[in-house]
Amino acid sequence: MKEIESARKALREQFEGLEDKKAILRATELKALFDGIREVAPEKRGAYGKAVNELKLEVQGWVEEAMEIDEEVLPLDITAPTDVNAPLPTFIDGNSGTQHPLTTEIDTLCDIFQRMGFVIEESREIDDDYHMFSSLNFPEDHPARDDYDTFMTDEGLVAPAHTSTMQNRVMQKYRDNLQKGEPIAVVVPDRVFRNEDLDATHEHTFYQYEGIYVGRKVTVGNLIATLSAFMNEYFGQELETKLQPFYFPFTEPSFEFAIERPEILRKDDSEEQKWLELLGCGMIHPNVLKAAGIDSTEFTGFAWGGGVERLVMMKNGIEDVRHFESANLKFLRQFK
Ligand code: DAH
Numbered sequence: 611m612k613e614i615e616s617a618r619k620a621l622r623e624q625f626e627g628l629e630d631k632k633a634i635l636r637a638t639e640l641k642a643l644f645d646g647i648r649e650v651a652p653e654k655r656g657a658y659g660k661a662v663n664e665l666k667l668e669v670q671g672w673v674e675e676a677m678e679i680d681e682e683v684l685p686l687d688i689t690a691p692t693d694v695n696a697p698l699p700t701f702i703d704g705n706s707g708t709q710h711p712l713t714t715e716i717d718t719l720c721d722i723f724q725r726m727g728f729v730i731e732e733s734r735e736i737d738d739d740y741h742m743f744s745s746l747n748f749p750e751d752h753p754a755r756d757d758y759d760t761f762m763t764d765e766g767l768v769a770p771a772h773t774s775t776m777q778n779r780v781m782q783k784y785r786d787n788l789q790k791g792e793p794i795a796v797v798v799p800d801r802v803f804r805n806e807d808l809d810a811t812h813e814h815t816f817y818q819y820e821g822i823y824v825g826r827k828v829t830v831g832n833l834i835a836t837l838s839a840f841m842n843e844y845f846g847q848e849l850e851t852k853l854q855p856f857y858f859p860f861t862e863p864s865f866e867f868a869i870e871r872p873e874i875l876r877k878d879d880s881e882e883q884k885w886l887e888l889l890g891c892g893m894i895h896p897n898v899l900k901a902a903g904i905d906s907t908e909f910t911g912f913a914w915g916g917g918v919e920r921l922v923m924m925k926n927g928i929e930d931v932r933h934f935e936s937a938n939l940k941f942l943r944q945f946k
Pocket of ligand 1: 771772774820821858860889890891892893912913914915
């Protein structure tokens with residue numbers, strides 16, 4: 611027992627000086643005590659073994675305590691680099707994890723727009739009334755606000771119902787481009803929220819990709835050309851496209867942009883079945899430009915906002931939007 615007590619002291623001393631606290635569990639003293647159990651006379655062996663084991667538990671306790679303190683002091687750095695050469699983690703059933711299909715498709719989409727000269731910006735998941743409505747030319751108490759029914763905090767902050775919340779910020783951030791004779795060309799893919807009844811085509815949380823382009827002499831023709839070029843690239847084929855009139859407070863004129871529905875997804879030959887609305891768009895309303903400090907007599911622009919899920923569902927023939935957030939591995943593994 612004296613031997614154990616002096617080993618305890620030695621271990622503690624050693625422990626204090628250790629950088630890697632866990633190394634104490636590999637200390638030779640500890641191993642020697644365990645090896646020693648065999649040498650103890652049989653009648654004392656039980657008590658000795660128990661004491662050794664207790665010491666080991668105590669030492670483990672030191673380590674655990676030290677690690678907890680470490681964690682409290684060191685904030686978790688989620689931007690810390692991970693080893694890019696490390697293999698993907700393998701889960702219990704032996705399968706590797708994969709990137710979520712929405713992440714993959716957002717990457718694809720950003721890549722296409724970047725090659726077209728657009729800069730990518732992120733949105734935010736909590737915003738205010740000004741960015742959600744007022745800066746976008748929604749008058750106070752206007753019924754159009756009802757189309758964007760979302761979640762609010764007690765302080766009056768909103769979970770953004772569309773990525774258009776970023777229009778004002780993006781235009782202010784890149785406003786100087788215009789004086790240099792360059793356009794503002796930004797795409798914002800991010801998460802949005804709606805108070806929706808869920809079904810195969812409606813989720814309360816989904817992704818949109820917003821586009822904002824402002825410059826001199828920008829026309830509806832530029833809008834059509836930009837969106838058509840994107841769709842053709844994304845779907846890997848030449849698609850017929852169509853604009854139909856619509857209403858948004860933040861664009862004038864406003865449109866819905868449709869592409870031809872793939873034959874296999876058509877129920878009949880009607881004109882209605884021929885087209886698939888993919889996004890809302892239009893020429894940015896002068897009041898929206900003004901709110902961002904841009905002279906609307908000198909500059910014009912177009913904007914659009916579309917659903918990412920819709921694109922991905924079309925591309926991959928997915929029938930139900932709820933799969934994306936379902937954490938259903940069978941669904942997710944199709945996208946390896
Ligand atoms: N924010 C609209 C929505 O979610 C979509 C939209 C329409 C965005 C027209 C735009 C736009 O930028 O110009 O329904």
